[in-house]
Amino acid sequence: MLGDDASARTALEASARAILEGAGYERIETPAFEATELFSRGVGESTDIVRKEMFTFTDGAGRSLTLRPEGTAPVCRAYVEHGMHKRRQPVKLWYTSSFFRHERAQAGRYRQFWQVGAEALGSDDPAVDAESIVLLAELLKEVGVRECRLRLSSLGGSESRGEYRERLQAHLRTHEQDLSEEVRSRIDLNPLRAFDSDHEATRRVMQSAPRLLDHLSEDDVEHFAQVRELLASANVAYEVDSTLVRGLDYYTRTVFEFTSAALGAQSGVGGGGRYDGLVARLGGPPTPGVGWAAGVERMLLAGDSRPAGVRSVELFVAFDPEANRRAAFGILAAARSAGLKAQMELGGRSLKGQLGHAKALLARYVAIVEGEETVLRDMEGGAQERLATDTVVHAVLRGLRTL
Numbered sequence: 001m002l003g004d005d006a007s008a009r010t011a012l013e014a015s016a017r018a019i020l021e022g023a024g025y026e027r028i029e030t031p032a033f034e035a036t037e038l039f040s041r042g043v044g045e046s047t048d049i050v051r052k053e054m055f056t057f058t059d060g061a062g063r064s065l066t067l068r069p070e071g072t073a074p075v076c077r078a079y080v081e082h083g084m085h086k087r088r089q090p091v092k093l094w095y096t097s098s099f100f101r102h103e104r105a106q107a108g109r110y111r112q113f114w115q116v117g118a119e120a121l122g123s124d125d126p127a128v129d130a131e132s133i134v135l136l137a138e139l140l141k142e143v144g145v146r147e148c149r150l151r152l153s154s155l156g157g158s159e160s161r162g163e164y165r166e167r168l169q170a171h172l173r174t175h176e177q178d179l180s181e182e183v184r185s186r187i188d189l190n191p192l193r194a195f196d197s198d199h200e201a202t203r204r205v206m207q208s209a210p211r212l213l214d215h216l217s218e219d220d221v222e223h224f225a226q227v228r229e230l231l232a233s234a235n236v237a238y239e240v241d242s243t244l245v246r247g248l249d250y251y252t253r254t255v256f257e258f259t260s261a262a263l264g265a266q267s268g269v270g271g272g273g274r275y276d277g278l279v280a281r282l283g284g285p286p287t288p289g290v291g292w293a294a295g296v297e298r299m300l301l302a303g304d305s306r307p308a309g310v311r312s313v314e315l316f317v318a319f320d321p322e323a324n325r326r327a328a329f330g331i332l333a334a335a336r337s338a339g340l341k342a343q344m345e346l347g348g349r350s351l352k353g354q355l356g357h358a359k360a361l362l363a364r365y366v367a368i369v370e371g372e373e374t375v376l377r378d379m380e381g382g383a384q385e386r387l388a389t390d391t392v393v394h395a396v397l398r399g400l401r402t403l
């Protein structure tokens with residue numbers, strides 16, 4: 001990460017922080033690696049992430065560790081470990097971290113990538129689902145993600161899902177000969193993932209498959225209806241998509257995904273959902289949760305061309321001759337103490353070279369320190385004045401009207 005890309009990421013992170021902290025989310029950072037079991041248990045043994053995409057290694061003490069492929073299981077682990085259920089609920093946490101998945105790298109899909117994520121634990125109120133989705137919509141709008149769509153569904157609670165799974169498995173077994181090898185091997189473990197298949201014949205089988213949305217319990221139907229009403233009242237457009245299943249096993253009830261047509265094949269820009277059983281599965285008290293994560297690289301790829309950078313050099317301190325380096329260094333320190341964005345010549349350039357360098361940095365003022373006296377040049381209008389060296393910082397502040 002460097003250059004324009006680094007500035008764009010800094011700006012994106014600032015937007016995420018403003019939006020999420022403004023809504024009461026508190027920053028959390030978890031370790032880059034965790035016990036492998038956290039992910040096999042939390043994300044699910046039958047998922048692609050756990051089956052194929054984890055970077056797992058054994059440490060010197062013989063423990064199996066894994067570079068985090070996602071952030072929800074680690075946040076839930078931290079919630080349990082730090083007794084956060086004793087805090088006022090819901091506990092709202094956000095992160096911007098790097099994650100690791102052993103995938104075939106291509107545009108928008110990397111083995112190390114960054115996510116902004118938000119998790120709200122301790123409440124099953126549909127307003128938490130809706131608020132969470134609205135915040136992601138706001139972030140994507142702020143970043144200028146183009147041709148964005150929101151798909152929404154409900155996977156129901158464990159009860160409705162259990163009954164539905166059996167129906168779906170029966171449907172899949174009836175058409176077993178048409179299914180892809182991959183889907184066939186997962187009929188027992190994870191039949192829902194068949195909806196994600198891009199295998200032509202499997203897709204045809206799935207068109208006539210029973211839909212989970214038609215088999216939700218009354219409570220789940222009501223929860224989903226409330227989430228939709230709240231989204232409508234916040235003017236967030238969405239499409240209900242009964243084929244949306246998401247690739248992680250912990251989801252219950254609400255699931256959602258934002259896609260951007262500007263991204264091509266890897267169109268998922270951010271997604272998430274509710275995971276009411278996850279904290280308990282990791283050994284904590286029964287605790288509902290809902291959240292999302294959005295890929296930083298994908299948001300930037302799908303975002304508007306980046307906003308014009310803010311001026312980063314207000315004063316460039318040049319000096320001539322070499323003997324004035326010390327005085328120049330003193331001015332640099334004084335300028336920074338006064339809050340100015342200041343740089344000085346560090347490359348041994350001639351005076352002409354220094355002025356060229358200051359211009360390339362788009363410096364607003366250049367001070368040419370000549371000993372007791374300094375020439376201060378306003379690079380915008382070209383005006384220049386000769387001043388006592390110890391008044392230069394004051395003059396720049398006045399010129400920038402910060403005094």
Ligand code: HAM
Nearest residue numbers: 070072108109110113268269270272273291292293295
């Ligand atoms: P996920 O859908 O696996 O969900 O990832 C979220 C986002 O991370 C994706 O929409 C995508 O933008 C980005 N992403 C995923 N894999 C890659 C990759 N290999 N390269 C670049 N970007 C990638 C989760 O991770 C869940 N933890 C989200 C969540 C939070 N659900 C509830 N809370």
